[in-house]
């Protein structure tokens with residue numbers, strides 16, 4: 001059987017050009033079909049949308065501001081820089097937007113048990129938080145090596161009432177936790193909701209995550225029009241799996257005058273160096289070695305350590321609608337210090353990469369133009385790590 005027709009996004013949902021789709025065992029496909037049906041129903045349901053928006057306002061603290069960064073603008077010497085402040089959300093990053101949406105979906109589907117996997121622990125903490133709020137059982141799979149390095153996040157999840165299950169197989173890392181979590185889902189398909197943390201995975205997850213993260217650009221578009229009376233010249237966001245970036249881009253995709261610029265760490269440059277392949281049940285650009293195995297990545301920002309990227313980003317790159325650039329860890333570290341000292345905002349190390357992208361490419365824009373950069377999270381979680389990195393002397397200028 002040929003899949004040519006299925007690879008066209010006009011004939012089959014779940015594809016973005018040649019990217020996306022769903023390549024999973026039949027037992028899991030049943031769960032994905034059920035999820036697709038529920039999502040198609042609720043995404044248009046006014047009551048569902050109202051409850052989602054109410055939770056964002058009353059619990060997450062949205063809308064968050066679009067802050068004009070006057071001193072950073074002066075320092076970088078180009079366009080007016082606006083910061084979209086996802087760092088001000090409850091739990092400190094954009095991940096909660098998606099988690100709140102999927103938890104609501106799980107409740108409407110009548111599910112009482114949520115499972116998720118986590119590497120650095122950020123998605124696990126956001127999921128455990130929302131489960132506590134909603135009164136749902138929460139099981140988080142985590143590699144033993146990651147548990148050791150992120151002991152404080154393990155403790156946080158436990159405080160929030162979650163069960164953290166150590167995964168010892170393989171290297172005890174994120175990939176191994178994904179395998180075990182998928183096994184759980186296949187075994188408990190009737191009673192369990194798998195809460196995915198980024199714009200990756202088989203259909204319908206990339207579409208679901210985009211839908212819930214689009215609140216970022218829904219707000220920023222309204223805010224920039226209020227402040228500037230015109231659209232920005234560009235939107236910058238960092239790309240790990242691609243959820244904060246796709247949410248930051250969503251409402252501008254059909255505005256061709258707005259450049260969409262994704263920033264990757266040079267140490268995990270999937271968009272720059274990846275080739276099309278199947279990874280974790282979907283097709284996308286993947287960093288691979290000569291034998292086709294996914295290459296391990298080594299970003300200083302744990303949230304960016306993933307050899308693949310959401311399928312829609314692969315498509316936005318291929319179609320030329322968005323561009324993707326890389327910054328080094330040294331550039332990210334310098335931007336981390338800039339935003340802290342010039343604006344009083346300590347960003348997550350992930351978000352510092354987006355700021356570094358602005359610093360590197362601001363010269364493409366004029367002072368009459370404005371640009372938006374998404375600050376995907378706050379840096380409290382990274383301060384101790386940054387201190388160690390700086391004290392190592394490796395980052396001296």
Ligand SMILES: *Cc1c(COP(=O)(O)O)cnc(C)c1O
Nearest residue numbers: 240241242243244303350376377
């Ligand atoms: C997880 C994380 C990221 C990367 O994930 P995306 O899905 O690419 O958004 C970026 N910034 C922060 C603060 C994160 O916690």
